[in-house]
Amino acid sequence: MLIDHPILGPRDASEFVYKGDANLIHRPDWQAEDAAAQFFEYGYLRDNPAGPHRELWFHEQGDRSWLVVTRDTRTHEITKVELARDVARREGRSK
Amino acid sequence: MRYSGFKVIREALHGHRGWGPAWRDAAPASDYDYVIIGGGGHGLATAYYLAKEFGESRIAVLEKGWIGGGNVGRNTTIIRSNYERDGNEPFYEFSLKLWEGLEQELNYNAMVSQRGILNLIHSDAQRDAFVRRGNAMRLHGADAELMSTEQILAKYPFLNVDNARFPIKGGLAQHRGGTVRHDAVAWGYARAADARGVDIIQNCEVTGFRMENGRCTGVETTRGTIGAKKVAACVAGSSSRLMEKAGMRLPIESHVLQAFVSEGLKPVLPGVITFGAGHFYCSQSDKGGLVFGGDIDGYNSYAQRGNLPVVEDVCEGGMAIFPMLGRARLLRMWGGVVDMSMDGSPIIDRTHIDGLYFNGGWCYGGFKATPASGFAYAHLLATDRPHEIATAYRFDRFQKGLMIDEKGMGNQPNLH
CATH class of the missing domain: 3.50.50.60 (FAD/NAD(P)-binding domain)
Incomplete structure (x- = not known):
């Protein structure tokens, strides 16, 4: 698989480490009333869809950026690659 | 009938x-x-x-x-029951006992072959860990034996025991392990x-x-x-x-695991060898093909086929300890989708x-x-x-x- 890195261009997927579902960007509030239940879901439960999947890839053998890659789990076709930082800010994270 | x-x-x-x-x-x-x-x-x-x-x-x-x-x-x-954790070992040992009686039970030739499985050891730390695992297995009634390099070479003379990165320093054998059709x-x-x-x-x-x-x-x-x-x-x-x-979400990701088989060869590999440090394991089927595999590809997949980096990784692992593997041609490779749970x-x-x-x-x-x-x-x-x-x-x-x-x-x- 080739991942079209937004800064570096197409890179071999073997330069990256796979870090799972991109929803992991949204760590729960540890001070919430139901923090234990939220962290259980965050830590252990996954949608695991057959089809388009937004996922985190870490460019460990490259510029060490984190990417959000949209990839079809049935075909391995990659349709979108973004910097995880941009996605996180767009979705309401402050840093 | x-x-x-x-x-x-x-x-x-x-x-x-x-x-x-x-x-x-x-x-x-x-x-x-x-x-x-x-x-x-x-x-x-x-x-x-x-x-x-x-x-x-x-x-x-x-x-x-x-x-x-x-x-x-x-x-x-x-088939094997070489697990360490209390939650696992009795379960897999029970399974191995059922395998031992399976063919008579089902009146069906499943070609259960207890040819033995060997996990290779490359360092003192790994030896300690495998000794501990072997003891845990024996506490639950399974068989486990620590093997010296000389004992291993007697059964598997073709192994490269002097690999620079992972020299073979021994192994943990379970003689009741093996393969089934x-x-x-x-x-x-x-x-x-x-x-x-x-x-x-x-x-x-x-x-x-x-x-x-x-x-x-x-x-x-x-x-x-x-x-x-x-x-x-x-x-x-x-x-x-x-x-x-x-409506359920599970503590599971689906991943693709690849496997490989070489062309048919005369009997060369009498048991199952696992080289965990190099992401490689191998046995020989009764038809003669060397059946081997390694790690999962590592990303969510339902595709039932994997990618080439893992093919390369598995074959490199094989060549490192099993150099004669390079003389055999790869006949087939395929992938299966497995439930990877959060604790394995x-x-x-x-x-x-x-x-x-x-x-x-x-x-x-x-x-x-x-x-x-x-x-x-x-x-x-x-x-x-x-x-x-x-x-x-x-x-x-x-x-x-x-x-x-x-x-x-x-x-x-x-x-x-």
């Missing part, structure tokens, strides 16, 4: 006209006591033990494709279950669950609605896809929905577990209590901090 040597000779003399189908091609009835979703090894074993050990009848096994077409036909056929496991259980009245319904995909007052009372399928007192999911690899139809261990449990049960999360190790998984799942279905060897395989272990993490990797499914 009972199979025997006499029957084989008799049929040979009569043009093989006396063999019948091994199981009926059943059509679905309107309702059953038990509907098992998934006609793989585990589902068929569950049906067989439900009928035989627990005296249950009116059982259906629903298979979306054909019997033996999923992971039971895609694995690398190894995987397709014959599916066929043997299917035939034996069918003989006890189980309906095996192929080309029947479950499209939804029938819920009444919060209780699961049956399944919607491509061949109509089928009612059931108890519905048992048993579709490892596709567990998340199925259970999503019941399986789940056999009730769900929060009455009447709906779950078996899955087998990671890359479901084949060896087939008999015990079927037995324990049948016990759970028939009695609503877990079998004593499977009490740790609960859904709530992740909430309660009771993970069974053999490798100590935490909730990173691609690292187990």
